[in-house]
Amino acid sequence: GAVVSQHPSWVICKSGTSVKIECRSLDFQATTMFWYRQFPKQSLMLMATSNEGSKATYEQGVEKDKFLINHASLTLSTLTVTSAHPEDSSFYICSARIGTHSYQETQYFGPGTRLLVL
Amino acid sequence: AQTVTQSQPEMSVQEAETVTLSCTYDTSENNYYLFWYKQPPSRQMILVIRQEAYKQQNATENRFSVNFQKAAKSFSLKISDSQLGDTAMYFCAFMKHNNDMRFGAGTRLTVKP
Secondary structure (H helix, E strand, O other): OOOEEEEOOEEEEOOOOOEEEEEEEOOOOOOEEEEEEEOOOOOEEEEEEEEOOOOOEEOOOOOOOOEEEEEEEOOEEEEEEOOOOHHHOEEEEEEEEEOOOOOOOEEEEOOOEEEEEO | OOEEEOOOOEEEEEOOOOEEEOOEEEOOOOOEEEEEEEEOOOOOOEEEEEEEOOOOOOOEEOOEEEEEEOOOOEEEEEEOOOOHHHOEEEEEEEEEOOOOEEEOOOEEEEEEO
8 A cells, every 4th residue: 555656757858848747646645745856866855745725835945936736636746847947857756645643644755757858 | 944864875784784774863843753765776765664753662674673762863774684675775754743754865775795
């Protein structure tokens, strides 16, 4: 159980286009999902917290108009990189929080999406 | 703000030996969770072990165990009988109840045959 999927796993796009990444919790409902960015050989950096039915909360320095997040259902959150540029090339990972009781609370991660902007 | 420190950028261990990865954290919270995640070359983050701060007993999962020292804010991971498949980046993480997760910089572990 506790499986999170991401789609696509790889995307190459031209500069100026928009890219949508989907994150799904396959066997549980997640009221809260998270989006991270990871540069090579570095740790995960939290970009935003995605709450079902409400606006996402962005970390300081993350442009909300650049990285649009929508959490339309209890199993799906999407991250859209708008007008992508080469500096947006990175590895994007989502996670879903499971459990509201202290003995359950954990985050499970999707397999990540590699974005390359040419 | 919570910070997580992993002071060992790289470590290596011989197959079948034991290795300990260090992690310290800083928080004023009392109710929180600590995690170790493994990230192999595929880059999929895999949960290795989890500890609730209110529990005094150290968590164990097969060959993986932790040494949780709450007063010292220390949370080390011990891997026994290391296997080649344990080669990966290991991230220590802190999470307040009902909140987001903060990661350390990671430790790259290499298991040598």
